[in-house]
Amino acid sequence: MAQRTESRRAAADGVDSALARRLLYDMVLIRRFEEKAAEAYALGKIGGFLHLYIGEEAVAVGATSVLRPDDYAIAAYREHGHCLAKGSDPRRVMAELFGRRDGLCKGKGGSMHLFDRSVNFLGGHAIVGAHLPLAAGVGFAIKYRGGDQVCVCYFGDGAVPQGEFHEAMNLSALWKLPVVWICENNRYAMGTAVERALAQTEIWKFGQAYRMPCEPVDGMDVLAVREVVGRAVARARQDGTPTLIEARTYRFRGHSMRDPAGAIYRTKEEVERERQRDPILLFRERALRAGWLTDDEVRAIEKDVNDAVDEAVAFADASPEPPVEWLMTDVYKED
Amino acid sequence: MAQRTESRRAAADGVDSALARRLLYDMVLIRRFEEKAAEAYALGKIGGFLHLYIGEEAVAVGATSVLRPDDYAIAAYREHGHCLAKGSDPRRVMAELFGRRDGLCKGKGGSMHLFDRSVNFLGGHAIVGAHLPLAAGVGFAIKYRGGDQVCVCYFGDGAVPQGEFHEAMNLSALWKLPVVWICENNRYAMGTAVERALAQTEIWKFGQAYRMPCEPVDGMDVLAVREVVGRAVARARQDGTPTLIEARTYRFRGHSMRDPAGAIYRTKEEVERERQRDPILLFRERALRAGWLTDDEVRAIEKDVNDAVDEAVAFADASPEPPVEWLMTDVYKED
Amino acid sequence: MAVMTYREALNLALREEMRRDPSVFIIGEEVGLYEGAYKVTQGLLKEFGPQRVVDTPIAESGFTGVGIGAAMVGLRPVVEMMTFNFALLALDQIVNSAAKIHYMSGGQYHIPIVVRGPGGPAHQLAAQHSQSMEVYFYHVPGLKVVRPSTPMDAKGLLKAAIRDDNPVIFIESETLYSVKGEVPEDPDFVIPLGQAVVRREGRDVTVVAYMGMLYRALEAAEALDKEGISVEVVDPRTLRPMDIDTIIRSVRKTNRAVVVEAGAGFAGMGSEIAAFIQEHAFDDLDAPVERVTGANAPMPYARNLERAKTPSTERIADAIRRVCYAKGA
């Protein structure tokens, strides 16, 4: 059932400079945003856990680029990128990381629990595997209402051994729920390499067990991701068929800011080698070579991003702490 | 990885009358035992849930026939057959169903929770799917100690959609644990046909997802089960390789005594058709045809069984209720 | 008013709410074709079809999560647990997803879901199938927890639970499904969550009890009447939010209290009730609040041991006598 993809050839199709600009802008935005977040964490402005998506930007950006605003996205706790790609205001995302009242969630959620109803971003979930059934439920609701939206669910390789992965795959395949399952295989769950976690390390092949379309994709190639997810989204819109996609990517930083090196379980050489395939550098070169973008345009994008991120930090800094009464609000929805 | 089996040809090998006698005796014992239990249930001597194994005897008997006494077996709540096949004293099993002090578990467990340490029968578990990780743990302990026993784990088709099925399959394959997974696919989980529960109804194929040896077998043919399980046990003893076996069988009675007809979700015709493949009739004919047993021997077996079961009922009837102080014993193990 | 069983009252509540609101659907094991392991969903598949009466495989965590996800985007699922024992498999979804998403999202997403099914002691179902499950839920901020003791409450409270915008844990009982009682047929009849009710007026002692224990408490009250002890019986109905006022008002009147609970006593519902009674009515109490609870043991299978596991009418009556004859402090 797997269709291996020839991204190189196919991807070029239908790329114009507007699209190239958007893809590059979004990837660079996520990168700079998180670099600044890391600085803020070091300064103690952000607390708790902070998981950076740096190195994996092509997955969220490529996937989101084939979605409609009324489509849904849901992710785990490494979700800054998915949230920003879906269209959230970087200022409110940063304010949330700072735990301020103007944050997306009033400062109650923090880095691991970003939610943004205005862009149909459904969070932000920190129990590994637990958001997969939720995604199936969103697909269920779409079908229940006879809509043609899809729900994209991002999860890590670490969620695959979890029982809820199996339950969600089976239910979505059995009931034909319009969900696009994107496993971001960055080869490690904290310090556990996939070989030490799974009897089957070609994660996309699990789809075959559920008779679900499935394929792997180079998660460092934003156009390849765009193409593969595009096919899956089309299937889901058409008749609700779900798809399991394994996006092969890599986390350039540690698991979280508390695991900065991430060096116990992988070698410096491996990290260096993977950094050579930085999705942003790869796409920028490609866009220049193909003439989708000029040097000036690339510089302009980088400047715009820097301004936007600086503004986000300033906004977060300026936003006050939530009033202490908010501790007891939102526990229940009052009708 | 699946090896479809030719039971017919292979099965004949190595069957002598002693073996034939044992296989037939055990199957008939389980059948009569449960027929009597059903009567006792109607008389109110047994309470709660009573799930009959009638029709599926060839699975437990065929599988157990290739085990050593020091091998382990664990099952769900439809486990009278597995417990008796493993060698438990029918009198103490019946006393347990009656809730009497001489029952295997002092009357505290009942029909769904038979345990018998003396024959390495590990229960008797009533949360669907929950005993699969336990079986993996038994396999883990065998390997930890460097032993060459195996653990046979019986479970229903209804446990397959449960997350713990996936977790147990993955862990046993990843760690090479000596467990023989036997899915007793009787086509229904209560009123839910496998087609309404699984995106993949050829349950044995799930083994492929974990790169685990797997195969289906005719669960109405005790010799076929014996052969397929024999292969799996050999693999497990040799190097710990687990196997997933799908034993295709059928439940002649309702899900439990509270669902006597079991007619809402399946047709009378279907039940009639399946009864034609009664594992006991099939094997008896076969044994007579092949000359493994004579008519007299078969009659003798049936008489012995009837005596044993009558004795079991008499024993259970004679056994007193557990003393009320036992309510509070065995909550903790005092050292 | 019509006389119907507890089971029929639940069925009617589901029917009425599904007719009233197309976003309400029921999902769980055997709820459709089989019409419910305990027949609570009888006839619903026929009336509402497979899209709104959804049979699931055995995957409690999965289908509960499906309900929560569907609720996030506007549906109103009623998730049936064939029995609440199996809800432990879905507890993470209920506690970490359903109960917290509204709070974590700063109020952006709410979860109007009902998780319902039978719980508590049943007949000889033994340790894994016969246990009081409310203890895993009523502590959790973000959840509401209901235990309806009568057919009327079953209907009125289930309708309120379905209309509530928060996750509601609604635990019925195998032992009450066939109990008959008066039930209003008015489809607008709803019993608000969070309101206790005085089942029996009395002067000398307040007994707090619900579900099967409520009926035993009422029996004990009748028996003690002959001994000249006047017992007031209060049924909390909703355990979270708990109607503390009604219970305290009663204790202020009687100056004595007994809390009855089917489940194991240590750290059960009775602990909280005893704790807030002594907090709010300390100076009114003439005796310590007594707890009559299930034994601190798993549920045994044997009939006689099972009988000894949960509080009997006699044990309840003895406790009432003790607190009444205790001389005031």
Place this chain on the structure above:
Amino acid sequence: MAVMTYREALNLALREEMRRDPSVFIIGEEVGLYEGAYKVTQGLLKEFGPQRVVDTPIAESGFTGVGIGAAMVGLRPVVEMMTFNFALLALDQIVNSAAKIHYMSGGQYHIPIVVRGPGGPAHQLAAQHSQSMEVYFYHVPGLKVVRPSTPMDAKGLLKAAIRDDNPVIFIESETLYSVKGEVPEDPDFVIPLGQAVVRREGRDVTVVAYMGMLYRALEAAEALDKEGISVEVVDPRTLRPMDIDTIIRSVRKTNRAVVVEAGAGFAGMGSEIAAFIQEHAFDDLDAPVERVTGANAPMPYARNLERAKTPSTERIADAIRRVCYAKGA
């Protein structure tokens, strides 16, 4: 005696027990190569090898079940929950398998397993990663539940838990791992489960508290000393079985009690403690037992809201003053 951190004390306990008994092994996420998410298992892989220090995939229910199955046939597993929040995924295994198999089997099989890891409020980890988890366990017959507040207790109680033949839930705390204290090096030093300890002698009021709340209670006690209020502080250490006698003995002496709890107050540990104090020491009490608890809300991320969520030293001191100035009943 040696001075070491709580983390080191746990590590030493594991080391000693693994040396003492080859059937003891540790299994969980990141316990081996990574040496523990919180480094409690540092050096164990090196000393005992991958067969006894077992890294698992993320499958809490699965690997907890593996531990229970291994325990059935004679091993003594220590299952690490990276944090106890994830134990909800394994709760069915713990409650329906581990806690009940000894009973259901009529005593044939016992489950000598320890499930350990950090739980309770942590720093800005928000609702799903910062919550008091003991509430899901201490009600359950068949389980023992330990909350060790000091390095010495961490070592002595963990060793007792590993040697215990029953399932023991052992909940540590992220916020205490770096706390230093005196710890006996004697490998035979063990603190029996089920024994509370008086952390501070006092005359006027008894405060019951454990883990982080114990330290705040001790701070409050010091502060109140200056006001002439003499506070006795009792640490239960084991929540199940609870050492009721030691607590009651203290209350009989002081006639006043305050129970402090980090978690949400409704139906928490404090409810049970308040309930049994008024049951056993009603006539000795000069004031109602006060509970000082965490807010009945999920844990917020924002630092200031998080601070307001759990009881502060000030709130504890205020409660102590209230019960002391309350005039005797």
